[in-house]
Amino acid sequence: xxxxxxxxxxxxxxxxxxxxxxxxxxxxxxxxxxxxxxxxxxxxxxxxxxxxxxxxxxxxxxxxxxxxxxxxxxxxxxxxxxxxxxxxxxxxxxxxxxxxxxxxxxxxxxxxxxxxxxxxxxxxxxxxxxxxxxxxxxxxxxxxxxxxxxxxxxxxxxxxxxxxxxxxxxxxxxxxxxxxxxxxxxxxxxxxxxxxxxxxxxxxxxxxxxxxxxxxxxxxxxxxxxxxxxxxxxxxxxxxxxxxxxxxxxxxxxxxxxxxxxxxxxxxxxxxxxxxxxxxxxxxxxxxxxxxxxxxxxxxxxxxxxxxxxxxxxxxxxxxxxxxxxxxxxxxxxxxxxxxxxxxxxxxxxxxxxxxxxxxxxxxxxxxxxxxxxxxxxxxxxxxxxxxxxxxxxxxxxxxxxxxxxxxxxxxxxxxxxxxxxxxxxxxxxxxxx
Numbered sequence: 368x369x370x371x372x373x374x375x376x377x378x379x380x381x382x383x384x385x386x387x388x389x390x391x392x393x394x395x396x397x398x399x400x401x402x403x404x405x406x407x408x409x410x411x412x413x414x415x416x417x418x419x420x421x422x423x424x425x426x427x428x429x430x431x432x433x434x435x436x437x438x439x440x441x442x443x444x445x446x447x448x449x450x451x452x453x454x455x456x457x458x459x460x461x462x463x464x465x466x467x468x469x470x471x472x473x474x475x476x477x478x479x480x481x482x483x484x485x486x487x488x489x490x491x492x493x494x495x496x497x498x499x500x501x502x503x504x505x506x507x508x509x510x511x512x513x514x515x516x517x518x519x520x521x522x523x524x525x526x527x528x529x530x531x532x533x534x535x536x537x538x539x540x541x542x543x544x545x546x547x548x549x550x551x552x553x554x555x556x557x558x559x560x561x562x563x564x565x566x567x568x569x570x571x572x573x574x575x576x577x578x579x580x581x582x583x584x585x586x587x588x589x590x591x592x593x594x595x596x597x598x599x600x601x602x603x604x605x606x607x608x609x610x611x612x613x614x615x616x617x618x619x620x621x622x623x624x625x626x627x628x629x630x631x632x633x634x635x636x637x638x639x640x641x642x643x644x645x646x647x648x649x650x651x652x653x654x655x656x657x658x659x660x661x662x663x664x665x666x667x668x669x670x671x672x673x674x675x676x677x678x679x680x681x682x683x684x685x686x687x688x689x690x691x692x693x694x695x696x697x698x699x700x701x702x703x704x705x706x707x708x709x710x711x712x713x714x715x716x717x718x719x720x721x722x723x724x725x726x727x728x729x730x731x732x733x734x735x736x737x738x739x740x741x742x743x744x745x746x747x748x749x750x751x752x753x754x755x756x757x758x759x760x761x762x763x764x765x766x767x768x769x770x771x772x773x774x775x776x777x778x779x780x781x782x783x784x785x786x787x788x789x790x791x792x793x794x795x796x797x798x799x800x801x
Contacts, residue, residue, distance in 0.1 A: 368396075369772060370406030371738065373413040375753055377713065378730050382412070382753050390736040393556070393771040398732055409740040409767055412753050415728050416476025416737030416770065417686035418719040420648040421589070421627050421677025423481055424463040424503065425454055428795045430682055440595060440657045448533040451484055453798050456493065459484070460502040462798070465790035466681060467510035468781050473762035474686030476737035476770045477513035479648075479677065479722035481563055481589060481627070483521045483537045485548075490535030496548050504558050511768075511775035511783045513737075515722040516552065517589050519563040520545045520570050520578045526605045537565075542574040546581030557771060559723045563589040564619070567602050567610045575617040587623050587723050589648070590614070593636070594628040594659055611636035620645055625721045627677070630654065630662040637663060641670030646721045651692030653679035661700040664693050665707070675718035685762040686739075690716035694758075709754045716757070740767035 369390045376386035378398065387402035388395055428450055433443045454462070470478055484499055486492050495501065500516050507514035521537035522545075524530045530538045539545040552560045562582035564570045567590075570578060582588050593599055593610050602610045611632065614620050620643035629640070629647040640647065647667050654660065657680070668674055676689045683689070690712050697706040707715070717728035719737075727735035741756055742748060742764045751759045768776035781787055 371409055371413070371769070372402065372404050372406050373409045373740070374411060375743075376413040376730055377415070386413070386730075388730065388736075388738070390769075390772045393736055393773075395730065395732055395734050395736050398730065409738070411740050411742045411744075411766060412756055413730070413738050413740045414713065414756070415717040415730055415734075416719075416739050416768070417474045417690070417716045418675060418722055418724070418728065419470055419475040419478040419678050419686070420625065420675035420718065420721050421481055421650055421679050422466075422470075422478050423680060424466045424506075425450060425459065425484060426680040426682075427466045427469075427684075427791070428462060428798050429680065432799070440659070443657060450798065451536065452488055452533050454484060455487070456498040456502040458794065458798065459499055460506050461790070462794045463503050463506035464509050464784060465787050465794060466684075467507050467512045467514075468784035468787035469684045469791065470678070471510060471512050471768050471770070471775050472765060472779075472781055472787065473684045474739045474765050474768070475512065476739065476768065477515070477719050477722055477724050477727060478507070479515045479517050479561070479587070479589065481517045481519055483519035483563075483565055485539065486536045488536060489532070490530075490538060497552055500552060508557060509783060511770050511773065513557050513724055513727070513770060515559045515561050515587065515724070517561045517563040517587070517722075518549045518552065519565050520574070521565040522574060523569050523571060525568050526601050542570070542577035542581065546577065549581060559586065561587040561589065561723050566591040566598065567613055568598060572606055572613055572617060575614065575619050579617075579619045584623070587625055587721055588619070589625045589627055592626040592629050593631045596631050599631055609633055609636055611639050615639045615643075625675070628654065628659065628662065629667065630660045632663060637666055637670050637672070640667065640672050644671055644673075646673040646675060646718070648675045648677050648721060649693055650677045650679035650689070651696050652683035652689055655696075656680065656682045661696045664697050665701070668711070673718060673721065674715045675721040676715060686716060687757060687760045687762065687764075691758050709757055712757045736769060736772040738767070738769040739765060742766050
């Protein structure tokens with residue numbers, strides 16, 4: 368049993384002072400407000416851990432390396448493919464360990480890894496077919512973060528286009544072979560397995576239902592959806608549907624479906640997603656970086672779509688920046704302030720259900736003991752109202768992180784990975800020395 372005394376804590380019914388949290392076996396067993404100091408003292412504001420709903424860990428090696436000659440999304444993708452061709456299980460473990468450590472330092476306690484880098488160059492399976500996924504599992508465990516491996520089906524290089532040489536690494540050859548490989552992945556206390564349809568470009572329409580059925584019903588199913596206008600145009604030309612309409616027609620929409628990006632939706636798309644009680648994961652810092660556009664976040668929430676956020680390409684890894692960007696970008700699109708309340712933003716940032724951890728994301732009895740304590744006396748947060756932390760704080764203000772009742776960050780330093788910045792620098796430099 369461990370006790371944490373929080374100077375302030377954001378509980379389900381609001382911010383309270385002098386809150387004592389009792390943790391046993393990775394769960395919160397007691398919450399008492401107005402309690403005298405005892406146990407481990409957490410100074411500042413303690414929040415539920417944040418959820419990173421969409422990550423491509425290997426994209427972290429692209430940070431600061433894709434801005435030459437005013438590149439487009441498609442030129443960025445070519446450089447990403449070049450990087451993908453250089454990774455093997457050992458290199459991926461080393462890189463991902465640093466990336467996941469950076470995530471915990473930035474306030475995330477769970478991550479959904481949208482994983483499609485499955486096989487060796489040329490598409491030949493490794494001796495252990497899930498070697499790349501296992502590398503991610505071990506990296507997350509060693510960095511102290513919950514991981515849901517969103518194992519991704521990727522069968523085509525575009526609608527009606529076979530995979531190219533690089534994309535062959537991503538493909539299992541058929542949806543059935545993909546499902547068979549995924550079925551051999553075993554879960555543990557910090558590792559869960561979900562699934563993903565890469566996109567309507569990469570999975571033929573006739574295979575959508577097979578992928579849907581290949582993921583257990585209580586685990587999430589993600590998809591890149593309407594990130595680029597060109598995707599919509601190609602889908603409508605080939606199938607006569609928007610991407611969302613195609614999912615609806617094939618029975619894929621549902622409560623466990625998470626539409627990643629959901630940027631260029633029609634009103635009917637929004638209604639379909641809302642009626643199905645699907646979720647949407649926005650990735651504002653990456654959507655800015657790639658020039659994708661601004662999705663209809665408020666419209667989706669009002670329609671009944673649950674919202675979450677993710678770091679996607681990991682161009683920025685900061686739970687607070689990603690979360691507040693939902694409000695700030697919606698202000699730009701609508702030309703109005705106050706699109707989301709602070710409480711709504713916190714719920715978005717702590718949406719662990721979309722990555723398969725529904726028991727996490729609140730400071731309440733029975734919840735998973737994931738805590739993030741933020742300084743209220745830094746140059747960024749000094750003088751703010753505590754509820755304004757989602758608008759003012761950043762990764763540098765994270766002082767303590769507890770994941771499943773285990774201390775992972777203390778006094779702003781990672782306890783499990785020594786000098787994550789050195790780990791990242793060494794591995795990224797090695798990857799580009801080709």
